[in-house]
Amino acid sequence: MFPSYEVPLDEFRHLVSERAVTGETVLLNMGPQHPSTHGVLRLLLELDGETVINCIPDIGFLHTGVEKNMESKRYEQAEVMTDRLDYMNTIGNNLPYCLAIEKLGELDVPPRAQAIRVILVELQRLSSHLVWLGTHALDLAAMSVFLYCFREREMIIDIMEMCSGQRMMTTFFRPGGLWRDVPDEFEISVRRFLRYLPGRISQYESMLTKNPIFLDRTKNIGVISGEDAIRWGLTGPALRGSGPKYDIRKAYPYSGYEQYEFEVPTASEGDVYARYQVHMAEMHQSIRIIQQALDKLPIGPVRSNNRKFVPPPRAEIGVSMEALIHHFKLWTEGFSLPKGATYLPVESPRGELGVYLESNGSNKPQRVHYRAPSFAAIQALPILAKGHQVADLIAIIGSIDIVLGDSDR
Amino acid sequence: MGVEQKLGNLGVVTFKLEQVVNWSRANAMWPMLFGLACCAVEMMAAQASDYDLSRFGMELMRASPRQSDLMIVAGRVTRKMAPVVRQLYDQMPDPKWVIAMGDCASCGGVFNNYAIVQGVDEVVPVDVYVAGCPPRPEALIHGIITLHEKVRGEKLKDWA
Amino acid sequence: MTTIDKVTAHLQERFQAQPCDLCGDFSLLIGREHIVEAARLLRDEFGFDMLADITASDYWPEGCSVPPISPRFHVVYNFSSLEHITRLGLRVPVNDDDPQVHTVEGVYACANWFEREIWDMFGIRFEGHSDLRRLLMPRDWEGHPLRKDFPLGYEEPQFTFNFDDIARRKPRAEKGQG
Numbered sequence: 001m002f003p004s005y006e007v008p009l010d011e012f013r014h015l016v017s018e019r020a021v022t023g024e025t026v027l028l029n030m031g032p033q034h035p036s037t038h039g040v041l042r043l044l045l046e047l048d049g050e051t052v053i054n055c056i057p058d059i060g061f062l063h064t065g066v067e068k069n070m071e072s073k074r075y076e077q078a079e080v081m082t083d084r085l086d087y088m089n090t091i092g093n094n095l096p097y098c099l100a101i102e103k104l105g106e107l108d109v110p111p112r113a114q115a116i117r118v119i120l121v122e123l124q125r126l127s128s129h130l131v132w133l134g135t136h137a138l139d140l141a142a143m144s145v146f147l148y149c150f151r152e153r154e155m156i157i158d159i160m161e162m163c164s165g166q167r168m169m170t171t172f173f174r175p176g177g178l179w180r181d182v183p184d185e186f187e188i189s190v191r192r193f194l195r196y197l198p199g200r201i202s203q204y205e206s207m208l209t210k211n212p213i214f215l216d217r218t219k220n221i222g223v224i225s226g227e228d229a230i231r232w233g234l235t236g237p238a239l240r241g242s243g244p245k246y247d248i249r250k251a252y253p254y255s256g257y258e259q260y261e262f263e264v265p266t267a268s269e270g271d272v273y274a275r276y277q278v279h280m281a282e283m284h285q286s287i288r289i290i291q292q293a294l295d296k297l298p299i300g301p302v303r304s305n306n307r308k309f310v311p312p313p314r315a316e317i318g319v320s321m322e323a324l325i326h327h328f329k330l331w332t333e334g335f336s337l338p339k340g341a342t343y344l345p346v347e348s349p350r351g352e353l354g355v356y357l358e359s360n361g362s363n364k365p366q367r368v369h370y371r372a373p374s375f376a377a378i379q380a381l382p383i384l385a386k387g388h389q390v391a392d393l394i395a396i397i398g399s400i401d402i403v404l405g406d407s408d409r
Numbered sequence: 410m411g412v413e414q415k416l417g418n419l420g421v422v423t424f425k426l427e428q429v430v431n432w433s434r435a436n437a438m439w440p441m442l443f444g445l446a447c448c449a450v451e452m453m454a455a456q457a458s459d460y461d462l463s464r465f466g467m468e469l470m471r472a473s474p475r476q477s478d479l480m481i482v483a484g485r486v487t488r489k490m491a492p493v494v495r496q497l498y499d500q501m502p503d504p505k506w507v508i509a510m511g512d513c514a515s516c517g518g519v520f521n522n523y524a525i526v527q528g529v530d531e532v533v534p535v536d537v538y539v540a541g542c543p544p545r546p547e548a549l550i551h552g553i554i555t556l557h558e559k560v561r562g563e564k565l566k567d568w569a
Numbered sequence: 570m571t572t573i574d575k576v577t578a579h580l581q582e583r584f585q586a587q588p589c590d591l592c593g594d595f596s597l598l599i600g601r602e603h604i605v606e607a608a609r610l611l612r613d614e615f616g617f618d619m620l621a622d623i624t625a626s627d628y629w630p631e632g633c634s635v636p637p638i639s640p641r642f643h644v645v646y647n648f649s650s651l652e653h654i655t656r657l658g659l660r661v662p663v664n665d666d667d668p669q670v671h672t673v674e675g676v677y678a679c680a681n682w683f684e685r686e687i688w689d690m691f692g693i694r695f696e697g698h699s700d701l702r703r704l705l706m707p708r709d710w711e712g713h714p715l716r717k718d719f720p721l722g723y724e725e726p727q728f729t730f731n732f733d734d735i736a737r738r739k740p741r742a743e744k745g746q747g
Contacts, residue, residue, distance in 0.1 A: 035472040039445070059705065060703075061489050064525060146457060169543070252654070354647075371622040531742065
């Protein structure tokens with residue numbers, strides 16, 4: 001029924017050293033199903049004893065064909081598929097897609113919607129970093145951190161469920177704003193969570209930051225210099241751990257980020273420990289941003305009034321002919337964007353997540369492409385892993401924070 | 410411990426062999442760590458605090474298929490991954506069960522295209538389907554309890 | 570003059586880059602013979618140190634039976650400068666009868682996998698690439714999925730009226746099968 005999955009050596013002979021062919025070094029398959037690969041990543045390791053001489057990643061085991069599928073759906077229908085790409089940052093995948101549509105269609109977004117977008121995206125960043133910390137620590141045998149982090153994540157997921165009804169795949173952001181306004185308990189819950197979280201993060205830091213075992217396993221492992229990181233297209237905490245201070249929220253601000261004061265943490269050593277420090281500092285900055293956004297939360301509508309893109313409220317359909325026609329057109333045909341192409345990057349917890357949206361004037365996209373930060377990170381994995389031992393390779397894979405749904409699309 | 414205190418010295422207790430074996434299989438089922446995509450995160454959440462799978466006997470997820478009884482296919486199975494799923498299923502020793510967790514594993518889910526196998530039951534025989542995208546941890550637990558009931562109802566002649 | 574204007578003027582003058590009105594942000598068309606030189610120039614002289622993305626787009630009208638339009642593909646390069654905080658997009662038109670572009674792997678190391686993905690999805694070859702194999706699809710897959718003439722692979726949903734029909738055709742694994 002399905003052919004067995006064997007690859008002859010000739011296909012990747014040019015990637016392994018000569019010693020593999022003679023049998024001096026061992027070719028080991030760290031297969032798609034592995035507890036520490038954070039998804040279905042296959043690594044072909046060339047080992048000399050325990051040392052990794054070469055590491056050839058093989059991705060595609062989660063290739064979902066989303067880009068092709070989105071070309072056959074209308075813009076609003078295609079948005080549902082975007083949540084499922086980078087599944088740790090679900091609501092953060094909706095954001096660049098909606099921003100790209102708003103840019104091409106010249107749609108305005110009310111300030112309240114922008115502020116709530118920022119709050120939810122930063123909450124999702126916290127959730128993603130918590131899961132990252134839990135799984136990274138689990139790989140390095142600190143099991144209790146995993147349980148604590150998931151307990152905190154449950155609180156964030158409860159807030160998401162309160163807004164949209166769904167725990168993970170919310171599709172809450174729509175072109176023009178949000179799907180609906182957040183309920184009254186939203187602000188109280190978020191504030192309660194923000195009072196509770198900094199103490200918890202300090203707890204995790206006290207468990208790991210000065211822990212001699214953790215330091216031994218992460219210091220001077222997987223070092224990459226700043227220039228090499230830029231050359232290999234690394235972005236996000238993996239890049240900032242090596243020096244360059246590049247954050248899309250500061251460089252190309254979107255959705256009102258320019259109003260909020262926050263720092264971009266960096267480290268200079270470029271090893272696994274530096275990336276860990278950057279992640280932890282980013283969590284504190286996210287808390288800061290959410291506090292500011294909540295304090296300044298404006299009152300007003302949460303979706304644009306442009307009836308060519310946004311359906312009218314149900315009450316209006318009974319009294320206005322135009323509202324009925326707009327409703328009919330949006331439900332049967334969907335909206336069309338003018339011809340053009342745009343690329344819109346946002347800062348996901350993994351790095352630069354960009355949407356390249358091309359429209360040919362119809363109601364279906366001509367081309368949607370997601371620039372995935374994990375794609376570049378896995379490409380750089382052989383550079384990070386050369387010369388280290390297999391156990392260190394596990395620490396490196398954890399530190400670059402890859403999600404295979406993101407890289408395979 | 411509790412039984413003797415409540416009922417006193419029972420002497421000899423008889424059960425049907427089926428009941429004892431099914432009870433032991435259901436209460437100590439070890440899942441294999443087979444999270445593929447988004448559902449894997451909800452499976453991890455079900456395993457972690459708040460919704461604890463250890464109370465159902467699934468204390469840890471074994472990474473090795475040779476040591477596990479239950480394969481929870483959590484996530485979308487692509488055509489590239491399908492032979493791997495089959496190979497892992499074949500490596501599991503009998504008795505084994507499969508839970509198809511989520512819409513993508515049950516029927517292809519949101520993705521109806523060239524790359525996704527439309528339901529993992531094209532590749533491995535499935536015992537319980539859990540719907541949801543992703544299913545809540547409570548839904549997964551409901552699926553696991555359904556599987557336990559199914560296991561407890563198994564007859565001698567159907568045993569692997 | 571901003572960096573973008575300087576760069577655009579330089580590219581137009583040296584490589585005859587044409588502006589493309591309908592292309593929005595990515596409005597500079599450049600010939601495929603010039604792309605490597607242009608990339609090197611952008612990296613060394615103008616400080617575009619990161620190649621954010623290479624992608625491609627197929628312009629053949631879907632479901633069309635006439636021969637593909639020319640140029641059928643546009644390969645879109647997305648350069649980003651960290652110090653000047655600017656982005657630049659370049660498009661390289663590629664025909665269907667000879668879908669080849671020279672690789673920019675020598676200039677930007679991260680182009681390796683981006684170009685492999687385009688080969689896998691669109692069938693555009695990159696000359697001089699060190700390792701042009703399929704990346705996302707299985708190694709023995711035939712066809713290039715993101716081309717417009719590749720079918721979506723849509724499976725008909727199983728309703729009550731066609732349940733038995735589809736159940737007969739759909740492969741199904743049974744318990745106890747080897």
